[in-house]
Amino acid sequence: MYQFFVEDSQIDRINKRVTITGADVNHIKNVLRMKIGEELNVSNGQDGKEYRCAINAFGDGEVECELRFIKEDGVELPAKIYLFQGLPKADKLELIIQKAVELGVYQVIPVETKRSIVKLDDKKAKAKTARWQQISEAAAKQSKRGIIPEVKEPMSFAKALQMAETMDVKLIPYELAEGMEKTRTLIESVKPGQSIAIFIGPEGGFDESEIAAAMEKGIEPITLGRRILRTETAPLTILSWLGYFLEV
Numbered sequence: 425m426y427q428f429f430v431e432d433s434q435i436d437r438i439n440k441r442v443t444i445t446g447a448d449v450n451h452i453k454n455v456l457r458m459k460i461g462e463e464l465n466v467s468n469g470q471d472g473k474e475y476r477c478a479i480n481a482f483g484d485g486e487v488e489c490e491l492r493f494i495k496e497d498g499v500e501l502p503a504k505i506y507l508f509q510g511l512p513k514a515d516k517l518e519l520i521i522q523k524a525v526e527l528g529v530y531q532v533i534p535v536e537t538k539r540s541i542v543k544l545d546d547k548k549a550k551a552k553t554a555r556w557q558q559i560s561e562a563a564a565k566q567s568k569r570g571i572i573p574e575v576k577e578p579m580s581f582a583k584a585l586q587m588a589e590t591m592d593v594k595l596i597p598y599e600l601a602e603g604m605e606k607t608r609t610l611i612e613s614v615k616p617g618q619s620i621a622i623f624i625g626p627e628g629g630f631d632e633s634e635i636a637a638a639m640e641k642g643i644e645p646i647t648l649g650r651r652i653l654r655t656e657t658a659p660l661t662i663l664s665w666l667g668y669f670l671e672v
Contacts, residue, residue, distance in 0.1 A: 472570030
Protein backbone atom coordinates (compact mmCIF):
# COMPACT_ATOMS: atom_id res chain seq x y z
CA MET A 425 0.00 0.00 0.00
CA TYR A 426 1.30 3.44 -0.95
CA GLN A 427 2.41 5.88 1.75
CA PHE A 428 2.10 9.69 1.65
CA PHE A 429 2.96 12.49 4.07
CA VAL A 430 0.69 15.46 4.83
CA GLU A 431 0.59 18.29 7.35
CA ASP A 432 -1.33 17.48 10.50
CA SER A 433 -3.82 20.25 9.60
CA GLN A 434 -4.80 18.20 6.52
CA ILE A 435 -6.09 15.40 8.74
CA ASP A 436 -9.66 16.07 9.95
CA ARG A 437 -10.13 13.42 12.63
CA ILE A 438 -13.59 14.64 13.66
CA ASN A 439 -15.12 14.48 10.18
CA LYS A 440 -12.89 11.57 9.12
CA ARG A 441 -11.38 13.35 6.12
CA VAL A 442 -7.86 13.71 4.79
CA THR A 443 -6.82 16.10 2.03
CA ILE A 444 -3.65 15.44 0.02
CA THR A 445 -2.12 18.36 -1.89
CA GLY A 446 1.13 19.27 -3.63
CA ALA A 447 3.26 17.07 -5.86
CA ASP A 448 1.66 13.89 -4.51
CA VAL A 449 -1.59 14.75 -6.28
CA ASN A 450 -0.05 14.33 -9.73
CA HIS A 451 1.77 11.20 -8.55
CA ILE A 452 -1.47 9.61 -7.32
CA LYS A 453 -3.56 10.59 -10.35
CA ASN A 454 -1.18 10.33 -13.30
CA VAL A 455 1.71 8.11 -12.23
CA LEU A 456 0.08 5.54 -9.95
CA ARG A 457 -3.31 6.01 -11.69
CA MET A 458 -5.17 5.28 -8.49
CA LYS A 459 -8.96 5.18 -8.60
CA ILE A 460 -11.76 6.29 -6.29
CA GLY A 461 -12.18 3.73 -3.53
CA GLU A 462 -8.54 2.62 -3.51
CA GLU A 463 -6.79 2.72 -0.15
CA LEU A 464 -3.58 4.43 0.84
CA ASN A 465 -1.65 5.26 4.00
CA VAL A 466 -1.05 8.78 5.25
CA SER A 467 1.26 10.06 7.98
CA ASN A 468 1.69 13.53 9.44
CA GLY A 469 5.42 12.89 9.92
CA GLN A 470 5.14 13.68 13.64
CA ASP A 471 3.23 11.21 15.79
CA GLY A 472 4.34 7.99 14.07
CA LYS A 473 0.71 6.92 13.53
CA GLU A 474 -0.61 5.40 10.33
CA TYR A 475 -3.81 6.90 8.92
CA ARG A 476 -5.54 4.44 6.58
CA CYS A 477 -7.63 6.24 3.96
CA ALA A 478 -9.68 5.59 0.84
CA ILE A 479 -9.87 8.00 -2.10
CA ASN A 480 -13.23 9.79 -2.26
CA ALA A 481 -12.68 12.34 -5.02
CA PHE A 482 -10.10 14.13 -7.15
CA GLY A 483 -10.44 17.89 -6.79
CA ASP A 484 -8.60 20.85 -8.25
CA GLY A 485 -5.04 20.29 -7.02
CA GLU A 486 -6.05 17.90 -4.27
CA VAL A 487 -7.13 14.37 -3.47
CA GLU A 488 -9.98 14.03 -0.99
CA CYS A 489 -9.91 10.91 1.14
CA GLU A 490 -12.05 9.20 3.75
CA LEU A 491 -10.23 8.42 7.00
CA ARG A 492 -11.09 4.81 7.81
CA PHE A 493 -8.96 4.02 10.84
CA ILE A 494 -5.85 5.05 12.73
CA LYS A 495 -3.13 2.55 13.53
CA GLU A 496 -1.64 3.71 16.81
CA ASP A 497 1.37 1.37 17.03
CA GLY A 498 3.55 2.74 14.28
CA VAL A 499 6.74 1.38 12.76
CA GLU A 500 9.23 3.64 14.53
CA LEU A 501 12.03 2.28 16.68
CA PRO A 502 11.48 2.87 20.42
CA ALA A 503 14.73 4.87 20.63
CA LYS A 504 15.95 7.89 18.66
CA ILE A 505 19.14 7.26 16.70
CA TYR A 506 21.15 10.27 15.54
CA LEU A 507 23.68 9.48 12.81
CA PHE A 508 26.62 11.90 12.77
CA GLN A 509 28.12 11.06 9.39
CA GLY A 510 31.50 12.38 8.28
CA LEU A 511 31.06 13.99 4.86
CA PRO A 512 32.05 11.42 2.21
CA LYS A 513 33.02 11.92 -1.42
CA ALA A 514 30.69 12.03 -4.43
CA ASP A 515 27.09 10.90 -3.82
CA LYS A 516 27.82 8.39 -1.09
CA LEU A 517 25.86 10.37 1.46
CA GLU A 518 22.71 9.97 -0.64
CA LEU A 519 22.98 6.19 -0.35
CA ILE A 520 23.74 6.43 3.37
CA ILE A 521 20.68 8.61 4.00
CA GLN A 522 18.40 6.36 1.97
CA LYS A 523 19.44 3.18 3.75
CA ALA A 524 19.68 4.79 7.19
CA VAL A 525 16.08 5.99 6.89
CA GLU A 526 15.00 2.48 5.90
CA LEU A 527 16.78 1.13 8.99
CA GLY A 528 15.01 3.53 11.35
CA VAL A 529 17.38 6.47 11.92
CA TYR A 530 15.75 9.49 13.57
CA GLN A 531 18.07 12.20 12.26
CA VAL A 532 21.13 12.43 10.00
CA ILE A 533 23.78 15.06 10.71
CA PRO A 534 26.53 15.50 8.07
CA VAL A 535 29.79 16.40 9.79
CA GLU A 536 32.86 18.19 8.47
CA THR A 537 35.92 16.35 9.78
CA LYS A 538 39.67 16.76 9.32
CA ARG A 539 39.79 14.00 6.71
CA SER A 540 36.65 15.04 4.84
CA ILE A 541 37.63 15.79 1.26
CA VAL A 542 34.31 17.47 0.43
CA LYS A 543 34.10 21.13 1.44
CA LEU A 544 30.78 22.99 1.08
CA ASP A 545 30.17 26.72 1.27
CA ASP A 546 26.88 27.98 2.71
CA LYS A 547 25.10 28.10 -0.67
CA LYS A 548 26.15 24.60 -1.68
CA ALA A 549 25.39 23.27 1.80
CA LYS A 550 21.80 24.55 1.64
CA ALA A 551 21.26 23.10 -1.84
CA LYS A 552 22.75 19.76 -0.84
CA THR A 553 20.69 19.64 2.35
CA ALA A 554 17.49 20.23 0.39
CA ARG A 555 18.42 17.37 -1.92
CA TRP A 556 19.28 15.09 1.02
CA GLN A 557 15.93 15.90 2.65
CA GLN A 558 14.11 14.85 -0.52
CA ILE A 559 15.96 11.54 -0.42
CA SER A 560 14.95 11.09 3.21
CA GLU A 561 11.30 11.73 2.39
CA ALA A 562 11.33 9.30 -0.55
CA ALA A 563 12.94 6.61 1.61
CA ALA A 564 10.44 7.27 4.41
CA LYS A 565 7.57 6.76 1.96
CA GLN A 566 9.08 3.59 0.55
CA SER A 567 9.71 2.05 3.96
CA LYS A 568 6.37 3.31 5.36
CA ARG A 569 7.98 5.33 8.14
CA GLY A 570 5.76 7.31 10.48
CA ILE A 571 8.10 10.32 10.30
CA ILE A 572 10.41 11.92 7.78
CA PRO A 573 13.87 11.90 9.40
CA GLU A 574 15.45 15.34 9.30
CA VAL A 575 18.78 15.83 7.56
CA LYS A 576 20.61 18.73 9.15
CA GLU A 577 22.94 21.12 7.36
CA PRO A 578 26.61 20.09 7.63
CA MET A 579 28.26 21.13 10.89
CA SER A 580 31.74 21.09 12.33
CA PHE A 581 32.99 18.16 14.39
CA ALA A 582 33.12 20.40 17.47
CA LYS A 583 29.45 21.38 17.06
CA ALA A 584 28.52 17.74 16.50
CA LEU A 585 30.18 16.78 19.79
CA GLN A 586 28.30 19.58 21.51
CA MET A 587 24.98 18.44 20.02
CA ALA A 588 25.56 14.86 21.19
CA GLU A 589 26.66 15.84 24.68
CA THR A 590 23.29 15.27 26.37
CA MET A 591 22.41 12.05 24.54
CA ASP A 592 22.11 8.83 26.52
CA VAL A 593 24.35 6.54 24.46
CA LYS A 594 27.28 7.79 22.38
CA LEU A 595 29.32 5.46 20.16
CA ILE A 596 32.12 5.99 17.65
CA PRO A 597 33.29 3.04 15.56
CA TYR A 598 37.09 3.26 15.28
CA GLU A 599 39.42 0.95 13.38
CA LEU A 600 41.92 0.86 16.26
CA ALA A 601 39.32 -0.02 18.89
CA GLU A 602 39.52 -3.55 20.21
CA GLY A 603 37.18 -5.98 21.91
CA MET A 604 33.98 -7.10 20.21
CA GLU A 605 32.64 -8.06 23.63
CA LYS A 606 32.61 -4.38 24.65
CA THR A 607 30.77 -3.47 21.46
CA ARG A 608 28.24 -6.24 22.05
CA THR A 609 27.66 -5.16 25.65
CA LEU A 610 27.12 -1.52 24.70
CA ILE A 611 24.73 -2.36 21.85
CA GLU A 612 22.73 -4.78 23.98
CA SER A 613 22.47 -2.24 26.82
CA VAL A 614 20.53 0.28 24.70
CA LYS A 615 17.00 0.72 26.06
CA PRO A 616 13.72 2.03 24.62
CA GLY A 617 13.28 5.74 25.14
CA GLN A 618 16.98 6.53 24.95
CA SER A 619 18.72 8.84 22.49
CA ILE A 620 21.69 7.31 20.67
CA ALA A 621 24.50 9.17 18.91
CA ILE A 622 26.50 7.28 16.30
CA PHE A 623 29.63 8.93 14.86
CA ILE A 624 30.94 7.61 11.54
CA GLY A 625 34.13 8.87 9.92
CA PRO A 626 34.59 9.76 6.23
CA GLU A 627 36.98 7.96 3.91
CA GLY A 628 40.19 7.63 5.87
CA GLY A 629 38.34 7.59 9.18
CA PHE A 630 38.68 10.00 12.07
CA ASP A 631 41.87 11.80 12.97
CA GLU A 632 43.37 10.68 16.28
CA SER A 633 42.76 14.13 17.77
CA GLU A 634 39.05 13.78 16.92
CA ILE A 635 38.86 10.40 18.65
CA ALA A 636 40.54 11.94 21.71
CA ALA A 637 38.08 14.86 21.69
CA ALA A 638 35.16 12.44 21.38
CA MET A 639 36.38 10.33 24.29
CA GLU A 640 36.70 13.47 26.44
CA LYS A 641 32.96 14.00 25.82
CA GLY A 642 32.12 10.47 26.97
CA ILE A 643 31.77 8.93 23.52
CA GLU A 644 32.74 5.25 23.54
CA PRO A 645 35.05 3.92 20.79
CA ILE A 646 33.82 0.54 19.54
CA THR A 647 34.85 -1.97 16.91
CA LEU A 648 32.62 -3.24 14.12
CA GLY A 649 34.75 -6.33 13.59
CA ARG A 650 38.13 -7.31 12.22
CA ARG A 651 37.46 -6.05 8.71
CA ILE A 652 37.75 -2.42 7.67
CA LEU A 653 34.35 -1.16 6.52
CA ARG A 654 33.75 1.64 4.04
CA THR A 655 32.19 4.85 5.27
CA GLU A 656 28.91 3.88 3.58
CA THR A 657 28.94 0.39 5.10
CA ALA A 658 29.76 1.20 8.72
CA PRO A 659 26.59 3.17 9.58
CA LEU A 660 24.34 0.53 8.04
CA THR A 661 26.09 -2.16 10.06
CA ILE A 662 25.60 -0.51 13.43
CA LEU A 663 22.06 0.64 12.60
CA SER A 664 21.18 -2.95 11.76
CA TRP A 665 22.60 -4.15 15.07
CA LEU A 666 20.70 -1.51 17.02
CA GLY A 667 17.48 -2.26 15.17
CA TYR A 668 17.80 -5.95 16.00
CA PHE A 669 17.96 -5.27 19.74
CA LEU A 670 15.40 -2.45 19.77
CA GLU A 671 12.63 -3.95 17.66
CA VAL A 672 9.73 -5.11 19.83
